[in-house]
Amino acid sequence: xxxxxxxxxxxxxxxxxxxxxxxxxxxxxxxxxxxxxxxxxxxxxxxxxxxxxxxxxxxxxxxxxxxxxxxxxxxxxxxxxxxxxxxxxxxxxxxxxxxxxxxxxxxxxxxxxxxxxxxxxxxxxxxxxxxxxxxxxxxxxxxxxxxxxxxxxxxxxxxxxxxxxxxxxxxxxxxxxxxxxxxxxxxxxxxxxxxxxxxxxxxxxxxxxxxxxxxxxxxxxxxxxxxxxxxxxxxxxxxxxxxxxxx
Amino acid sequence: xxxxxxxxxxxxxxxxxxxxxxxxxxxxxxxxxxxxxxxxxxxxxxxxxxxxxxxxxxxxxxxxxxxxxxxxxxxxxxxxxxxxxxxxxxxxxxxxxxxxxxxxxxxxxxxxxxxxxxxxxxxxxxxxxxxxxxxxxxxxxxxxxxxxxxxxxxxxxxxxxxxxxxxxxxxxxxxxxxxxxxxxxxxxxxxxxxxxxxxxxxxxxxxxxxxxxxxxxxxxxxxxxxxxxxxxxxxxxxxxxxxxxxxxxxxxxxxxxxxxxxxxxxxxxxxxxxxxxxxxxxxxxxxxxxxxxxxxxxxxxxxxxxxxxxxxxxxxxxx
Numbered sequence: 414x415x416x417x418x419x420x421x422x423x424x425x426x427x428x429x430x431x432x433x434x435x436x437x438x439x440x441x442x443x444x445x446x447x448x449x450x451x452x453x454x455x456x457x458x459x460x461x462x463x464x465x466x467x468x469x470x471x472x473x474x475x476x477x478x479x480x481x482x483x484x485x486x487x488x489x490x491x492x493x494x495x496x497x498x499x500x501x502x503x504x505x506x507x508x509x510x511x512x513x514x515x516x517x518x519x520x521x522x523x524x525x526x527x528x529x530x531x532x533x534x535x536x537x538x539x540x541x542x543x544x545x546x547x548x549x550x551x552x553x554x555x556x557x558x559x560x561x562x563x564x565x566x567x568x569x570x571x572x573x574x575x576x577x578x579x580x581x582x583x584x585x586x587x588x589x590x591x592x593x594x595x596x597x598x599x600x601x602x603x604x605x606x607x608x609x610x611x612x613x614x615x616x617x618x619x620x621x622x623x624x625x626x627x628x629x630x631x632x633x634x635x636x637x638x639x640x641x642x643x644x645x646x647x648x649x650x651x652x653x654x655x656x657x658x659x660x
Numbered sequence: 661x662x663x664x665x666x667x668x669x670x671x672x673x674x675x676x677x678x679x680x681x682x683x684x685x686x687x688x689x690x691x692x693x694x695x696x697x698x699x700x701x702x703x704x705x706x707x708x709x710x711x712x713x714x715x716x717x718x719x720x721x722x723x724x725x726x727x728x729x730x731x732x733x734x735x736x737x738x739x740x741x742x743x744x745x746x747x748x749x750x751x752x753x754x755x756x757x758x759x760x761x762x763x764x765x766x767x768x769x770x771x772x773x774x775x776x777x778x779x780x781x782x783x784x785x786x787x788x789x790x791x792x793x794x795x796x797x798x799x800x801x802x803x804x805x806x807x808x809x810x811x812x813x814x815x816x817x818x819x820x821x822x823x824x825x826x827x828x829x830x831x832x833x834x835x836x837x838x839x840x841x842x843x844x845x846x847x848x849x850x851x852x853x854x855x856x857x858x859x860x861x862x863x864x865x866x867x868x869x870x871x872x873x874x875x876x877x878x879x880x881x882x883x884x885x886x887x888x889x890x891x892x893x894x895x896x897x898x899x900x901x902x903x904x905x906x907x908x909x910x911x912x913x914x915x916x917x918x919x920x921x922x923x924x925x926x927x928x929x930x931x932x933x934x935x936x937x938x939x940x941x942x943x944x945x946x947x948x949x950x951x952x953x954x955x956x957x958x959x960x961x962x963x964x965x966x967x968x969x970x971x972x973x974x975x976x977x978x979x
Contacts, residue, residue: 415764424750424761431752431790495748499806502712502742503765504734 417505421513428487429521435487439480440525444532446479447472450595451536458596469533469540470621471594474614476525477558478589481565482582484518488569489578507656511566518562519555526554541627550624553637557617560641561585563648570655589614613640665690665725665814665845666711672719673706680706682869683720688847688862690813693840695860696849697957703869704849705745708818711847712742725813738768741812743804745819749791755802756787762809769809777805781835797828804835814845821855833858853957865960872960880956889932891918892945902941906932924948 429435450472451465460467491497491510500510542550565582572578591605592598592614598606609615616636623630666688673681681703688694696704709715711724713733722729725739750758759777763769778787781801786794791802800820807815817836821829836859840846850856856863857877864874873880891909893899893916902918903911909920922928929948936943 417765420761420764424753427757428752494751495744495746496750497748498714498742498744499748500765501714502737502740503762503810504737505765 417509418512418516421505421509422516425487425513425517426520429483429517432483435480435483435521439483439521440476440528443472443476443479443525443529446475447529447532459600460597465533465536465538466626467622468595469530469538470625471589471592471618472529472533473526473554473621474557474589474594474618476529477522477554477561478585480518480522480525481561481585482579483521484514484562484565485569485572485578485582486575488514488566489572489575492570493575507653511652511656514566514569515559515562518565519558522558522562523555526558540625542625543627546624546627546629549629549634550621553617553620553624553634556638556641560644560648563645563652567648567652567655570652588612589618592618594618613637613644616640663690663726664688664723665692666694666723666847668711668720668722670720671707671710671717671722673703673710673715674718680869681710684866684869684871686864686871688845690845691840691843692861693836693846693848693859695856695863696847696866697851697853697856697863698849698866699851702866704851704866705818707866708742708744708816708847708849712740712816713737714742738810739812740814740816741807741810742816743800743807743818743820745822749799749802749806751791754788754790755783755794755798758791758802758806759809762806766810768811773809773811777808781805795828797824797831800824800828800832801835804832808839812844814847815839817846817848819849819851821850821852829855865957867960873956881951887922887924887951888949889920889922889924889929890945890947890949891920891936891943892916893918894942894944898942901939902936902943905935905939905941922948924950 429439447468450468456464458464488511491514497510540547564585568581569578572581589595591601592609592612594614598609598615601609616633617640619630619633620637623633664687666686668684668686671681671684671686672679684703684707686694686696686707696707698704706715710717711722711729713729713736717730724736727735727739729736750761753761756774756778759774763771763774778784781804783798783802783805786798791799794802804817804820820836821832824832833855836846836848846859848856848859860877862874862876863880864871865880866872891902893902896913896916899911899913899916899918903909906918906920909918911918920932922932933946
């Protein structure tokens with residue numbers, strides 16, 4: 414017998430490599446979005462500086478959220494196809510099943526982040542961060558990725574059908590657009606601006622932007638960490654409930 | 661007294677107001693095939709879920725392999741295998757990888773089981789293809805093979821042949837018979853009467869969350885009257901005279917048919933034919949009808965089975 418979490422992780426990684434649509438959504442699509450915003454729309458936005466420098470942190474976040482629907486769908490399909498009952502009867506723990514999904518998502522998302530970052534560097538993006546600031550940015554990103562991965566697992570567990578599961582990922586994908594990821598919140602209409610200022614993605618992006626530009630914004634970083642921790646806690650409780658409910 | 665693989669008394673499960681199981685008692689001797697027969701929504705799958713620890717009991721007690729399903733979950737799980745209504749296989753993995761995953765996840769599993777099961781279930785050729793390319797029958801076979809990796813003492817099969825073509829169904833039946841031959845206890849739910857008739861040593865008919873009958877297939881068939889001979893007469897006059905001669909028969913003038921109660925034995929049939937001969941009554945068609953489980957089902961639940969069973973051929977026929 415092998416460690417159950419490892420078996421589950423290997424299963425989920427195989428799923429990712431064998432599902433071209435998931436790979437496209439998670440890795441290629443963020444790169445395409447990046448190219449589109451920088452080359453097609455970028456010049457039309459006034460961000461008070463080089464658009465590539467402004468947009469790259471936001472694009473890294475888009476790379477995070479675009480891969481999440483694959484996780485939501487995968488968790489949901491595990492729950493609805495009956496394979497979860499097989500695992501339950503075999504005494505495979507909830508932890509093993511869900512950790513497998515979370516870790517696979519983190520690995521896939523990290524790959525997407527690296528892809529987007531590489532393209533940005535090729536296009537001429539030059540972060541001003543020191544080594545420590547770079548590591549801090551990576552740390553914040555990893556925490557955020559962990560948080561949204563758990564949230565996706567919970568959403569996948571909560572959705573009763575594949576259709577609901579597919580839909581429940583949409584807000585996550587839309588949120589960065591209503592943050593300061595693409596354009597500064599100041600440029601938005603009143604209602605949207607207020608929403609953008611207080612939603613988690615703005616703090617996360619401002620924190621990343623600060624670190625990468627070499628001028629850390631500690632207030633936003635703490636807010637980002639608090640949001641992530643809150644999301645992780647909520648998702649753990651929620652998915653724990655949903656997992657035991659379903660038979 | 662044989663020891664029991666499964667005992668359950670007063671099983672109850674309700675979701676809010678809706679009572680799914682309303683006091684079900686079951687007793688399955690070790691090494692036998694027990695079938696729970698009933699229409700959709702009767703409570704079959706819920707019963708399986710309760711006995712396999714996937715759902716919590718709202719009332720009653722159940723022991724599986726001698727362990728209490730409520731308090732000894734872990735021991736129950738290590739003694740059983742479950743193959744559900746929907747093939748729970750991993751579509752993106754190959755057949756071999758699916759089986760390997762089962763080996764990796766269980767302490768008692770032997771790595772050699774992968775090759776053995778692929779061979780036994782005739783899945784060697786497709787072993788390295790992804791399950792997405794498998795037919796329905798192959799999926800069920802793989803599903804069952806995955807369950808057998810741990811060599812369970814008690815196997816739960818929840819509607820194992822629903823949606824399968826007749827040939828795959830027969831293959832699965834054959835496998836079930838082999839497993840019983842090896843000493844496994846099998847708890848099988850089905851909505852196909854023929855399946856219960858073919859496989860089960862004992863069966864219980866469940867309807868609206870209650871067991872409405874229990875016994876061997878033979879006992880259940882004997883419980884209900886229904887054996888009769890059906891005569892189609894040459895014309896209305898023949899029907900009239902036949903009705904006069906066979907006083908306990910029920911005529912159906914529209915179709916020129918006469919139903920004569922009979923146990924279907926050779927002796928009874930011969931005497932019936934002799935009497936018809938004696939009175940020179942011309943019969944154009946003669947069919948013996950023995951009750952099958954369809955009749956049992958109808959008599960017990962007051963409704964036809966919800967799924968079509970194979971058409972029951974007349975047991976004897978002559979013109």
